[in-house]
Amino acid sequence: MNKLLIGGLCATMIVGLSACNDDKAEVSTSAAPATQQTAAATAVKAALTSGIELANFDSSVRPQDDFYDYVNGSWIKNTEIPADRTSVGAFYDLREKSKDDIKAIIEDVAAKTDLQAGTDEQKVADLYRSFMDTETLDKLGISPLNPELAKIDAISNTDELMTYFGESQMVGGGTPIGFYIGIDAKDSSRYATHLWQYGLTLPERDYYFNDAERFVKIREQFVDHMINMFKLAGWEKPRKSAEAILKLETAIADAHWDVVASRDSTKTYNKYLLADLKTVAPEINWNNYLHALGGDKQPDIIIGQPSYVTALGKLIKDTDLATWKTYLRWHLLTSFASDLGSNFDEENFDFFARKLNGQAEPEPRWKRGVSKVNGLLGEVVGKVYVKRHFTPEAKARMEQLVENLRQAYADSVDELDWMTPETKAAAKAKLAKFNPKIGYPNKWEDYSKLTIKADDLVGNEMRAGQLEHEKSLAKLGGPIDREEWHMTPQTVNAYYNPTMNEIVFPAAILQPPFFNMEADDAVNYGGIGAVIGHEMGHGFDDQGAKFDGDGNMRDWWTEADLTAFHEKTKALVAQYNGFYVFPDLHVNGELTLGENIGDLSGVTIAYKAYKKSLEGKTAPVLDNLSGDQRFFMGFTQIWRGKFKEEAVRNRVATDPHSPAKFRALGALENMPEFYTTFDVKPGDGMYIEPAQRVKIW
Template sequence: MRKVLIGGLCASLIAGLTACNDKTAEVNAPETAKTATAAAVTKALGSGIEFENFDKSVRPQDDFYKYVNGAWLKKSEIPADRTSIGAFYDLREKSRDDVKAIIEEVAATPNLVEGTDEQKVADLYRSFMDTATLNKLGVTPLKGEFDAINALKDKNELVKYFAHSQIMGAGTPMAFYIDIDAKNSSRYATHLYQYGLSLPEKDYYFNKSERFVNIRKAYLAHIEKMFTLAGLANPKASAESILALETAIAAKHWDVVETRDSTKTYNLYQVKDLPSLAPDIDWTGYLTVLGADKQTDIIVNQPSYIQGLNEVLKTTDLATWKTYMQWQVLTHAASNLSEEFDNENFAFFSKTLNGQEEQEPRWKRGVAAVNGVLGEVVGKVYVKRHFAPEAKERMQALVENLRGAYGDSIKDLTWMSETTKQAAAEKLAKFNPKIGYPNKWEDYSKLTIKADDLIGNAVRAGQVEHAKSLAKLGAPIDKDEWHMTPQTVNAYYNPTMNEIVFPAAILQPPFFNMAADDAVNYGGIGAVIGHEMGHGFDDQGAKFDGEGNMRDWWTAKDLEEFSARGKALIAQYDGYYVFDDLHVNGSLTLGENIGDLSGVTIAYRAYKKSLNGKEAPVIDGLTGDQRFFIGFTQIWRAKAKEEALRNRVATDPHSPAEFRALGALSNMPEFYTTYDVKPGDAMYIAPEKRVKIW
């Protein structure tokens, strides 16, 4: 398990088949792609606006999101095998189709040499797609783990098994990971993080409303069914004891707002002092199994949780813990077992929790498995086929234009002192942009993949990933490492590296359109760039300096004013209702909302600066400013199942899509001018109440 302190636009190795590794190579687009892109650029650029999605019955001053996307919202239906659709999701489907073509081409190649990347891609995909073998095996691949759990003699052995369980990719009440030290960005450090729940968040165990009560009943029935399928003892009683233990663990968890606080979650302990925090946990045995017993310190993200876990460990009998660990192994492996386990796992976690009516076609999940384990192998080919050098060059120019606009905006801030402005400008100058794909590719040479051993593939991937992570301790910081593959439709900011990262797959319409005028690109990918830069200056990112160290570089007065503006944004988003009984959590989403507001604000400034004082052309009857705001709003086009949306509001630090558009634009004076927004219009906020941060 690895927690990365990154802000992005939008785990377990047994469950998700995720791993990465390390290799140097050059990747260039083929000449055909270069030629085709160059030809497109020489044509007259279009507006890039998707007019067919507009709902002209909606006044833009009242709901710009529905004005731009309303027709699409009315006509679009969510397929039975999905919980969400929209600009992000459609592009992810395209990326998956593109990767499928690569994988199937490799899989169709005869006589692949054992140990090559191509053999690993082909056999990993085959191992996932071979349901006949999986059905024949049933739960047999987990028998060794069940036997090991049953053989545990005491709680010291149990704690050692927690460590073993994590390495193999199953669940555990506490998660160990290695990441850059937030207060010393020149070194990697070990960390502990709260873990161990199967439901999405602690409130799911305690909320007494009918929906949550029904979820807990369904969860009990699901555990009982899975234990029955696995032939494990006392399914009904086991389900009850598992839920009771998870509830006890959940009671000790920090909530979702607390866990995103970088200050509260940085607690450096000497390893020798861990027994004073949790005396009943065998720390020496735990860290020895993990291979980290030589470390002298460790960062504990939630110390009170570890104290609470100690209490739960002490007061819960060993038999109950064994049953719980059997469940952790079984549930994390379920999607890689026979179809009866896979289907039951889907029925609860996807259908009951998220409203997904049907399983995705198996090939889609097979592609996800390959992306998770061997992502940069297929990523190299993906880049050659789908990412032209011209796109990277144009993105690099956009990034630098945004950086310049951000610098100008910092200089012009009226609420910030010169001292803090200088520190902010220094951090901005040190942003490291990564675009498209890594300079150094992952090395998968130590990973063994077999065509008839899906669970084994997942476990070995976990072991290789853990070994790779351990090797970082004492080593220089790997500045070339990426935390997303090139075919990922997303982007992120990493504060301890002070880097903004944009994978190739997001650099496509509607976010980035090589055939469109600059206005829609600044509104789309420009706002995405600005969003990621904005994470460097959101309520958490602003705690880190240009070197990636968490330290206070603010004057006390400026920090007080910054916090006050953040509180105003929290109040604004708390006022947005997703359903009659559910509003956005402004505190949970604050960082992303700052990213959205600063992103579109700075992107607009960069767009105007790019015109060099000239008037933007009118294209398709729209001014440049209109195209900019439409370009921003059409990237948030999305529709989701109610169950999925409710889960996201409870757990996701991003606001629902419509409020990402409405919330940011309602604070921009330029939007008011462009669309003549006045008092009485639904999007109107009085000037003195509008939030401007950056």
């Protein structure tokens, strides 16, 4: 568990787009030589295509009224969401392609008959087999959980309960509080231990309290689901147990900070000496809990939500031990449900996928097996993935794009009319220290200590969790690992990490429609250029702007500039609050603020970089489209998507990213250059009065 990962294109400190080892593969980790880069650039120039997917356009929609539907409307009308998915679109299609690519790698490995025990290849093959062997899983039933269930049964007092909270987290079971190790946000030269609120089955606290019909029904279905799972497990008093868990989780949820407060990096930084933890929650046996986790080796700890920990202490005291043990059994069972027999797996799918998210059918099992391998042995297959699917030419071209965007960002800072020279200088100093990581890590993850068995799926999961925890503990007291990645190369996403001041772009996102080696620059600046700008923008969004170029959270703004910045962010919040996903549901402008700043900054800076790249020349006309038209179309087509209603409603409640349509429209409606390119005028659907448009960076 690492809350230091703030959101992708896609959690609290690593911010990205969304909506994420040693198999002896030989992978080049250096950029292409200059002559090779020049040859690649010449080849691209010689094969200019627009990269715009014209077949997706809907000519019945005026671009001035709804540019998203204009660019993507025919695709939306003609595309059905497959029964085994809740979403389709640019991101999701690339993720499906990545699964196909990884499946081919896994099958190539699994086809070998001479795999030596302990090698990475053996681990990949046997992990995949352990998931695909449903006959064995059905025979085993719930028995793989018996050792942990016995530990829960043996708990005899609250001191032992706290010990097991720590032990449970390490193996992937349930706990109402999360422990992790990450960089200290106010001293980026050291690793620190952290505590974070945790412990809910439903997606977010509002699911326990909202009286709307949909949420009432979900709570009823949740109880029914727990009853069904308990019956499958052969446990006594299933209804009484389910109702006790709902009551306890509702009390836990009542103490949880909401999603807006929990993304505030200032509010969630609260450092305590271990000796002072008893003042936060005297009911908790901190020695037992932290010793079980190995978290008692440092004198201090950072708590994300202190009031939650205080409330949890009272809950531990006031809730009978039998209820806590029932809670732990439930969370162990639901955590590993998809790793047990088909009856548990199907019931788990029915509630979490079908009822909560509208997914009609499960994914083919092989896709889930691929996801399992990606999750536990991601960098093993990542090495081979890079060798097969990511060229030195693509890496070199991305490196050049990043530097072009960095310069455009610096130029934009110089041109800001609301910022003083003092703050501009600090912003540019931070920008200059951005560390871009492109494609794949220079240092690959070591899985040599992980034991994988073909007939022990649950054990594989638990051993992997234990090893990850041990690796995290080993960081304490040591230097910051600046080579570490938090996404595998085959992940279709990107992220910014404020405590490392780094922007990271895995290989898998560097494909059309985001990055097209065969296309003219306009579509690439509109696509991957906006993604690069988005991640840079996170360094200067409402949370990232609290960190300096060395990754330390500190005040580097003048008071006047910070006030002006907050006024602009308030205006952006108001704009996005006005976007309605459904008649009864609008975007949460506060929750999505950081990502909205990233989107607006990203496309603004990408456009500036694109214009600068032309060096005063006129862009070629391709597909009867000017360069500026292709740029904005390239940006809008990367957000192409179609989603099940249930999934969208869940995302609006929990996801710091706006729904795809509004990621495109919200940014473009604030750009004067878009108005000029498509002749947007008063009365048009996308028109905003100039004084109401937001320009931050």
